[in-house]
Amino acid sequence: MTSQLIEATVQSIEQSAIVPVFYHDDADICLSVLKVCHQAGVKVFEFTNRGAAALKNFEVLQNYAAQHPDLLLGIGTILSTEESKTFLSKGARFVVSPALIPSMCAIQANSYTPWIPGCGTVTEVVKAKELGARLIKVFPGNVLGPAFVSAVRAILPEVKLMPTGGVEPTINNLTAWFDAGVVAVGMGSQLFTKELISKQDWSGMEKRVKDTLSMINQIKN
Template sequence: MSDTGMIPVFNHKDIEVAKSVLRAAYEAGIRVFEFTNRESNAFEVFKALKIYSEQFEGLYLGIGTIFSVADAQNFIHAGADFIVSPALIPEVAHFCNMKGLLWVPGCATVTEVFQAKSLGAKLIKAFPGNLLGSGFIKAVKSIMPDVRIMPTGGVEPSQENLSEWFASGVFCVGMGSQLFDKEVIKTGQYEILQEKINTTLTLIKQIRS
């Protein structure tokens, strides 16, 4: 997460599409990938994707949109390398701590960020990023400078948008719909997707340096 500065956030009900997207992301330079628990068959797709991902050296595959300990437990059994939640859920935090697994809670207030930090969160997801904005990151960092924050939701793969986020002090960014063009994926143009991800990673590297 630190090296690339970006985590792709993706879900799809078709395992073959998910495999192709994961391969394109890896070949573009991604090493941490978040699949989300949003489709009715997300668990089955994730299980197959985890097996497929084992051929990619150094790749960490996590699961997002986790609201319960039961879901966290199921996906951990399926091999999830980390757990991401859209909200701060103490029981999920306690469970992941017990398992020694990285968990990333979604927070939208200073109180939630403080509670997440108190529960041992190593990384906090600012969500929804498009509503909170970079000003929220600056405010939190001014009083809790050691907190690592990842905005997700509304992050765009553009010079202007990424510069604003990284200038505010984010640790990395989560990027979903802005990165994964539905038409490109629908038509199977994965080389275009790979190029877009690679360009975005290069842009982040330039901004951070």
């Protein structure tokens, strides 16, 4: 049962094909960004553990996610099993790490929650696969690029990869990643620009997210 639930979450991420990644100290801004993404059609969202207000703000977002069963809210920038336990207790549906930390594979054994480790070498990808990761984060994507994904999948075609960092909401960039074989992309500052956030231009942000989703659907179909 645990394995089936984990696989179902991974499949949802794969079907969504985009995972917006966001953090802000202001809970109201965090909630507005989540609502905009959801209204635009996003089904998976990663809040990142990057500030003192992360846990408090995650709880605000979880209150919204709990009212929308079609939305998966996960936590990112997690570097220990203890950190993951804290956010899992608050309802996180998946746990993303920027690094491969072998002890964190216990997350999957002790909960129904996917562990998505960050990997930057073939050796790390193989190790993550051996430890049971169903989905692997390619990080930093801006350094590794689509060529890294192509090289990994040439020898490990069954591995599911999701880059974060360096993914741009343009048809050329997204095509390069999906043609290389990623199942989804994580996107943060390229999607939520400083200008949109500072102006709280939620309608502009919704259009940007919708346009990005449209491009991904066009590429995949």
